[in-house]
Amino acid sequence: MSSPEHKQKIWQLIEKIKVGMLVTLDDGAPRARPMHLVQEAYDGTLWFFTRRSAEKVIETEQDRDVCLTFSDQEHGIYVSMTGKARLNDDRDLVEKYWNPFVAAWFPDGKDDPDITMMEIDIDFGEHWQARESKTFQLYEIAKANLKKGHQPDLGENEKFGH
Template sequence: MSSPEHKQKIWKMIKDIKVGMLVTLDNEMPRARPMHLVQDEYDGTLWFYTRRSAEKVFETEDDHDVCISFSDQEHGVYVSMSGTANLSDNRELIDKYWNPFIAAWFPEGKDDPDVALLEIKVQMGEHWKAKESKVFQLYEIAKANLKKDTTPDLGENEKFGG
């Protein structure tokens, strides 16, 4: 998969974005919805609270393969991760990650039998990070258009896992 150092690099990219778009298959059609990260570190697994009665849970039971993407246009950071999703009743983690933000979405509290965690074990992904300002990126694009035999150097792009 990826080294501990690379996992830290990915965490540094996504930890402040917090909200990723989770893509599942709904009757063979891709469907995306926002999901809020709850963990405070990344070891190859992502955690999200969900209702066990949510459609995404049924979709991931039919097909465990999912994709989640994070985007921070202001800083030029884009991360896409693919893996497998499973419902988890891990009480220790439910207690650990519970906070006032999450509580607002679950008014019955963390002991509500409908509260669960969605665990995504990341298997592969790709990330992009712009190295310069938007003005520099526009310059690189213009330069590539003029030279015809070059592509713009907009920053870092790396695939991992898989």
């Protein structure tokens, strides 16, 4: 598991991105779809609204292992997280995380019995963050192509979790 400081760092990377791609297994084949973060902080668990009747729910009931990816190409941020998904029917959580954005996707309101929360407990992951401008990155790539055995230094890369 990650330290509290590292969890804060991960949150700083993904909180402004807001939308991650959730990858599940659909009959053994990976399938991705966008999911919108609703929480205000990260403690090792990510929360999303979903419909109980959604295909992703059936897929996660068959195999709880999922992957979430977040990317912000403009700022050179990429995060991949792997964890276990499950439904959480706590109506207090629905109330806590309900907002106008969510309401637009669930027109029958927060009392709709098909609404539930998907809870994803993160086991491990990896993140990349470019620390320089696009111009510097292109320079590093060109330098790597000219110098045999040289790899571009584009920024930070770190694995976390187990």
